Amino acid sequence: MATPDIDIAGFDLLNVPADYIADPYRYFAALRRQAPLHRNPDGTLVLTRYADCVAAYRDPAIWSSDKRADFAPKFGRDAPLYEHHTTSVVFIDPPDHTRIRKLFQYAFTRKALAAFEPRITALVDGYLDEFAERGEMEVVGDFSFKLPIEVVCDMLGVPAADRLLIRDWALAILTALEPKLTPDQLATGNAAVTEFKAYLRDLLKHRRAHPDQAQPTEVLTVLADAEDDGQRLSELELLHSCIFMLNAGHETSTNMLSHGIHEMLRHPDQIRRLRDDAAVIEPMVEEVLRFQAPIQINNRRALVDTEIAGVPLPAGTSAHMIVAAANRDPAQFPDPDRFDIARRPNRHLSFGLGVHICAGNALARLEGVIAFARIFDRFAGMELVAPAKIANRLRFREVEELRVATR
Template identity: 45%
Template sequence: MSKSSKAIRPEDIHGFDLANPPQGFVEDPFPYYDALLVEAPVLVQPDGSVLISRHDDLDRIYRDTTLYSSDKKAAFGPKFGVGSALFEHHTTSLVFSDPPLHTRVRRIMTSALTPRAIAKMEPGLIKTVDELLDAMEGAAQVDLIEDFASTIPIQIIGNLLDVPMDERAPLRDWSLAILGALEPSLSAQQLAAGHRAVDEFKAYLEDLVARRRARPGDPETDVLTRLIGNEQRQPGEEGLSEIELIQNCIFILNAGHETTTNLIGNGLALLHDHPDQKARLLAEPELIKPAVEEVLRFRSPNQLGNRETTAMVEIGGITIDRGCNLHLVIGAANRDPEVFSEPQRFDIARRPNRHLAFAGGPHVCVGLTLARMEGKIALERFLARFPGYEILTGRKPGGRIRFRGFAHLPASLQAG
């Protein structure tokens, strides 16, 4: 089940352009991913960038910060405009930075997301999930994204930065606009919406930071207070500038929201569409952790990563110049038959499962443990409450290449 039904011709792959994808790719990229792995696992694009699809290649690139940089100023200058709102954000935040900024910010975030700190978040997470389930109880129809999946990470990450509850409403729309600007190609409207979202988000956070400076929170649980105070700074290490502070707060809210919303929404859709796997999980609830890992592999919330070469390299027999933008196709790497047995099969008991949904190496997602906990609790408690849920006609994909998820997922909570 779920094997690719569309046959992709070799000539379609060798001429594949991520910036101008063929019709149907955004809705169902997986046949193209499978063909890339066979026909062109290293594919030069018309603009000179290169698609990399094999699992082992991505794994090696993620681990090598000498030959492969996360700094995207050269690529983002032409895309966003040097000095623009989106350029400032995406070249300052953790994911697109190299040491020393990456080292400083990651250390602060990691120190606030220890196993002990995350364990302390679990009761609040369970309370949030149960309140959402209570609110949906008895409804004739719900939207599993709007009413459930998207609300959970906004509340959890909002708690992490101690954003007042009555100030959280705009966070999701800002996040969608800013991350949407990372798509391979943008309309003028998308670009303008992204710039506007960064400006509005910055203005809000500047005010929040001023309030937090006046009344600091508990640095053990409040990441914003830790960032302001540059907690865990090493002797002689430079502190965060105001811009670095603001932009990395935006990053924390955006990254935590997007990944977890898609993880939960994709999980509910996949279990519905694979009733044998759903029935097995209901019968063997101890499989929830490997089930979450399989959702992450099979429908990775983040389908693409990027690196830039710092020297001439050779990958898959192809020589790539210094300064080349690499598109790391996570969605394809997680279907690589050299690593995964029957990769097109959704198997909640799959072990081992060396997926790259959270990237790898020094840039492995700093919030992966929290995202896994959110996915686990959301899915297991939803299934326990509404085991007979049905997804109805009208599901709407997110419509993006880089991030894989749903914009809307209408459902009935009881089998018809």
Template identity: 40%
Template sequence: MQDHQSGHQRLTLSDVQRPEYLANPYPLYHRLREHDPIYWDEEMHAWVLTRYTDVVAVLRDPRFSSAWGPVETAWMPEELRPQLEPALRAVSRQMLFLDPPDHSRLRGLVARAFTPRMVESLRPRVQRLVDELLDAVQDQGEMEFVADFAYPLPAIVIAEMLGVPPEDRSQFIVWTQDFGRLLDGGHLSFEELLTTLSGIADFLAYFRRQIAQRRTAPRDDLLQALILAEEQGDRLNEEELLGNCVLLLAAGHGTTTHLLGNGLYALLQHPEQLQLLRENPSLAPTAVMELLRYDSPVQLTSRRLTADVEWAGRRFKAGEEVLTVLGAANHDPEQFPDPDRLDLRRTDNRHVAFGHGPHFCLGAPLARLEAEVAFTTILRRLPQLCLATEQIERLPSLVFRGIKALPVTFASVLPATGATAAAED
């Protein structure tokens, strides 16, 4: 086990939550990679991988498991167990925490809703939503981008796909935060863990009510398709149905919110790149890929060893945790020339912002579509767009990278043009 020193200070991934690295974690990632790209982090009690080639290889290696293993509930207070135990078990049956063949079975049920063709069919609706959100702030000359745009856009889209009322989205943010705390990997006190699981239990209860309504009044949407799979028996059980509804709703808007916030902030910090995209909207697909690489919404993901593994001269032991740092891999100079430079024309851009291998993000095409429509429309409709403050507060998270609030100002909003009218036909 390596003891990494810089001066007298031990290097550890947990430093990413220090103020200087919360603002910009990439210098820390570079230091970790330069000292040792594969090291045991005493504070994290895990192996930390920061090199692109290692991250990609681990994420497609079946010896590195995503599964939780047995769900332990003995620690729960007896009086809360009937409420909290089902929540924990349902989360453990999400695609995110399963290995093949269960993962393959569940992913296959949901994947048909996220094919490129199905996602592209949503473009007119996404365009209308983008314009409606901008219409709502057009006379103000300012907005808080996260609350007014980056959160509601993906929340409405995924809510409509699942067939749940978009007016419930104010509650979604609370439940998504509860789910995010469970995924974050940070230390939760006993009381915080109970509160978090209680929120997830409420999330599950919400979907139970939605599902009960569908059994008597079926509809044509993703939730109904999942209910049908559950009714067919061995394709999907109730825990899997509920757990993956939570996953789709939470993951379907939380990380896209971060993509939109991080992306606009990066553009505003690089006005020459912002102007490039404004003048060349056809560059949007390439630009969004670069924004994803440059400041990824998900910074790391973890795996657990199912057996002893020899890896690049190291011996990983069964049961040990391995943290693959996606944000570090996306700034590895061996893979990305001049990785800390934002270059919207970067074409050889095989980033891992959406993960890699069997667990590659199912909603990646939808997230990219929403970002492409959002950024091109914002830059077309909001002249003189700029930050309203230099003090941007980041979410204190190991896993997720996002912005709490992003106040912006603009001179005026131009009316929707023929592009929107054409999209509505």
């Protein structure tokens, strides 16, 4: 049965209603039907249709990822957060974007990822052994946070002892991308960038002094070599790209894993389906990503006068592309609010699209495939102990706490 529409006249992404976090999808459906090119009260554009988001992703010459105009008033030009979020690969345009992205593309080749498979499997099995022994776990802390951070830190070359530090810095830096910030969040975010930079500078110094301790394929080493040749990467680009990779590489995957476990437990028929047909695991990962996009919103700014769906938009228009809404657009996905692990085709936008499409998408998918396959194969009688706690964040759909038990 169709959900009744909410009246979205005056909807403000910077001041969402109290029940938004519990179910943002009702608001997205109403926006898509009533005002697919909604003007937020601050003048920004809110896109909720699949085709409109795709149009903006596809044309970086018109729709820029450069965030200097947005972040100067938000952070202040001298702020560490401004420096980070305007220097890292995701928020710059070609040709600089192309130059930087090329440098770490090698880390995500099929061959490089195949080498990670046994490590991911061993990590997953280790966490699941603990779950089997205790009979219960808090999924976020005991599982879905641990796996991606180990993997991305291995990939970059961050020593095992330092990995917990990264979590707090990442949370603080990524939280600063939320549409609205408290002074406290701003201060914590700025401190996190400063500390993270200092940490990476020390680590690089150590690596250069002890080249024998580095793996030749570590991203940190490869990027440092590119900086050393003086042409391909500046020091700031090096530091901020590493910070970005470390942040992007775990926060989002953590949420994919938590949401996947949560949605499956909320849909036990889908667990049975997966147990009956293990081959459905890859579409299952795609469905989790579609259904609960870990990054719900991406942004672009029009460099020139343009249009979307025939609506003229002047240069300077700032657009929120609500990926999570596009992923539930009935024009693209039949019965979009149904969680269907065998859904095909499933061209969701959770990894973005176009030149900035997630560089780590194959790694994230591999983590999802291994983790979900092993959990649901091993624990037939897993159940929710309490409703999941969802964080009060808009850009990232974050599970804060998820308690499960096994019979």
